[in-house]
Amino acid sequence: MDAILNVEGLVKHFPIRKGLFQSVVGHVKAVDGVSLRIPKGKTMGLVGESGSGKTTTGRTLLHLIEPTAGKVTFDGQDVSAKLKEDPRWVRRSMQIIFQDPYGSLNPRRTVMDIVGEAPLYHRIVDRSSLADYVGQVLEMSGLKPSDAMRYPHEFSGGQRQRIGIARALAVRPRFLVCDEPVSALDVSIRSQILNLLKDLRDQLGLTYLFISHDMSVVRHISDHVAVMYLGKLVESAPKGAFFKEPLHPYSKALLSAIPLPDPDAKSERIILEGDVPSPVNPPSGCRFHPRCAYAMDRCRTDEPPLADVGGREVACWLHCR
Ligand code: SF4
16 A cells, blocks of 8 residues: 655754853764655554654654654655645644643643634634634544633543644644653543544544554554664564564563463563663664674674565564575
8 A cells, every 4th residue: 555654764863062152062863764654544653662762753754843864755745845835734734642631732722722723824714613613623532512612721631632632633634643642641541542543543534653652552553563762663564463473672572561462372571671772872783782682793783774574674683684
């Protein structure tokens, strides 16, 4: 299936500045050559520990943060060029749902203002039909039209995330970056929000990049899984193949931490030693080698490419030559 979103060699290095003249003394290599393809109507789960570069990847591919290098194509359009020529097209087509339903909503503004601002700006509706339009979008997100006149503090965490979803949907996007949209919510309401996102994707034909550190959540919503470690993709595979048999040692460790659906299945918990190394001076060769139980001499010097291995991609010398 053709990809509606195509990311090639995305890089984001943040300069580290020091001293009176704010000289650049190094770079945080947050995203270091990430390539992704997401077919229309599908969800790619992007997983990894905190500090792996997932969130920066999501924001950089939307150009909310300027990429250092790389190319993002959406629906055949170069996003960087399109932003100069027709920024409204980009902002309407590609939206984001933030992790924090508390901090991402302005407490002084009503839901009407929060959800209605972008469709007015993008001239999707005029003022005379705004209330009806916002009411429809709220209903689509599981809220009531009468909620439009209330303020964010009057809602529960789950309802606030529904407001965040309504705000994103209000410009009729076709692609959404969902950045840990349920991780700040009570476990009891996570599945409601995940099911809402699934239903909206299917009804509206949306395409998602779903960022999460929670493998159970990713298993619930994704069609394809990509794993990031220290700014790089280390594995990318269809969901079924990935959860049946992850190939990269880091993927195996992530997966070993979640409960298995089959109580008879045997799995040994793999404990990763140490923390994720600094993205300022990442390890040479394979960036995972200081924490990898299978590391060989070659792993310390040569960086493994993300290679095709039987219909999936893996960056590990155990699986590529
Ligand atoms: Fe481990 Fe080497 Fe594979 Fe890296 S390339 S994951 S260090 S075996």
